Amino acid sequence: MNKQFDAIMPITPRPEIIFEQGEGSWLYDSQGEKYLDCVQGWAVNTLGHCSPIVTNALTQQAGRLINASPAFYNGPMVECANKLIEHSVFDQVFFANTGSEANEGAIKLARKWGKVHKDGAYKCITFDGAFHGRTLTTMAASGKAAFAPMFEPKTPGFTKVPYNDLGAVAEAIDAETVAIMLEPIQGEAGVIPADPEFINGLRALADEHDLLLVVDEVQTGIARTGSLFAYESYGIEPDIMTLGKGLGGGVPISALLAKASCCVFEAGEQGGTYNGNPLMTAVSLAVLNEVTRPDFLVGVNKRSEYLTQQLMALSEQFGLGNVRGKGLLLAIDTGELESAKIAAECLQKKLLINAPQQHALRFMPALNISYAEIDQAIEIMSEVLSSL
Numbered sequence: 001m002n003k004q005f006d007a008i009m010p011i012t013p014r015p016e017i018i019f020e021q022g023e024g025s026w027l028y029d030s031q032g033e034k035y036l037d038c039v040q041g042w043a044v045n046t047l048g049h050c051s052p053i054v055t056n057a058l059t060q061q062a063g064r065l066i067n068a069s070p071a072f073y074n075g076p077m078v079e080c081a082n083k084l085i086e087h088s089v090f091d092q093v094f095f096a097n098t099g100s101e102a103n104e105g106a107i108k109l110a111r112k113w114g115k116v117h118k119d120g121a122y123k124c125i126t127f128d129g130a131f132h133g134r135t136l137t138t139m140a141a142s143g144k145a146a147f148a149p150m151f152e153p154k155t156p157g158f159t160k161v162p163y164n165d166l167g168a169v170a171e172a173i174d175a176e177t178v179a180i181m182l183e184p185i186q187g188e189a190g191v192i193p194a195d196p197e198f199i200n201g202l203r204a205l206a207d208e209h210d211l212l213l214v215v216d217e218v219q220t221g222i223a224r225t226g227s228l229f230a231y232e233s234y235g236i237e238p239d240i241m242t243l244g245k246g247l248g249g250g251v252p253i254s255a256l257l258a259k260a261s262c263c264v265f266e267a268g269e270q271g272g273t274y275n276g277n278p279l280m281t282a283v284s285l286a287v288l289n290e291v292t293r294p295d296f297l298v299g300v301n302k303r304s305e306y307l308t309q310q311l312m313a314l315s316e317q318f319g320l321g322n323v324r325g326k327g328l329l330l331a332i333d334t335g336e337l338e339s340a341k342i343a344a345e346c347l348q349k350k351l352l353i354n355a356p357q358q359h360a361l362r363f364m365p366a367l368n369i370s371y372a373e374i375d376q377a378i379e380i381m382s383e384v385l386s387s388l
């Protein structure tokens with residue numbers, strides 16, 4: 001092991017590669033090797049690596065104003081919030097820095113709403129397999145089995161039920177329940193979409209029992225699933241939504257959005273030093289301007305269709321499993337094969353793909369990946385699968 005890596009806390013097994021440059025769907029390492037990237041910083045680089053749209057917004061804003069403090073308005077903060085409101089069903093935005101922080105804010109907002117409107121109700125129903133982040137509270141909200149024994153005691157107040165099981169949700173509701181929180185497509189669990197009847201049923205349950213429906217769109221939002229937000233494709237209106245990842249096109253920014261009726265924070269209850277800073281909100285605004293262009297979603301859906309077809313052909317050829325997901329958040333089951341092994345072999349052949357589950361591979365390429373690049377990714381996977 002290269003000694004210089006000893007200075008980095010080993011929170012994940014990293015390959016001994018140092019990436020130095022990126023362009024579109026390609027990453028370049030310190031040896032000059034070139035990698036085709038279907039991970040994109042974990043579905044973060046909406047427009048690929050170093051898109052001029054992102055880089056120009058960042059450099060221009062860096063020369064104007066970087067931080068005026070969260071206690072003052074700034075131009076990009078206001079413009080970006082209005083853009084999000086204009087294109088969603090929500091009324092107000094709170095900016096933060098990471099998905100975890102936005103989700104933590106959503107949980108706080110739900111608890112405050114429960115205090116004001118529901119006799120102190122505070123419990124959230126969340127789901128097995130869910131991933132909501134890595135703060136103590138968002139780990140408590142998550143349903144990832146490996147998290148359960150870690151860092152106990154975690155924040156109380158989360159009731160976990162099986163995903164896509166409406167009956168289990170109905171049974172879990174009690175007088176202290178204030179919210180139901182879910183990912184419209186569970187990402188880390190291996191790209192598991194919510195059934196339309198399930199999400200619509202949750203909306204009905206929430207209405208019936210006076211609960212808030214919170215969607216964690218940190219991974220599914222910002223055109224990733226072929227609509228600007230995944231909730232739109234289900235035809236429902238959530239009360240609260242969180243965004244992260246793709247919102248910044250690579251830079252750290254997240255957001256908590258809520259309907260006016262839920263915007264109950266009072267001064268002093270929520271904040272953060274970097275929240276709404278003009279550097280990040282300027283980038284986010286540029287990303288939003290791009291993904292809300294009239295033809296942008298059409299392009300995402302065409303690429304999705306093409307990649308889905310290619311994955312299904314691979315599945316057929318090599319006896320793999322199900323292909324699922326929406327837009328450019330797709331997964332393929334690998335049958336008997338260990339997905340981590342396939343991902344490791346792909347890395348050897350300079351293709352980056354992610355193995356979120358033992359037998360599932362996930363694809364989250366740039367939303368502007370070219371068809372030729374999709375072909376190249378499939379070609380490499382095909383070589384790897386032939387050799388296994």
Ligand SMILES: *Cc1c(COP(=O)(O)O)cnc(C)c1O
Nearest residue numbers: 098099100131132133187218219
């Ligand atoms: C990545 C992710 C998070 C956490 O976001 P961070 O920026 O890593 O804190 C939360 N929810 C979902 C659905 C995610 O995919």
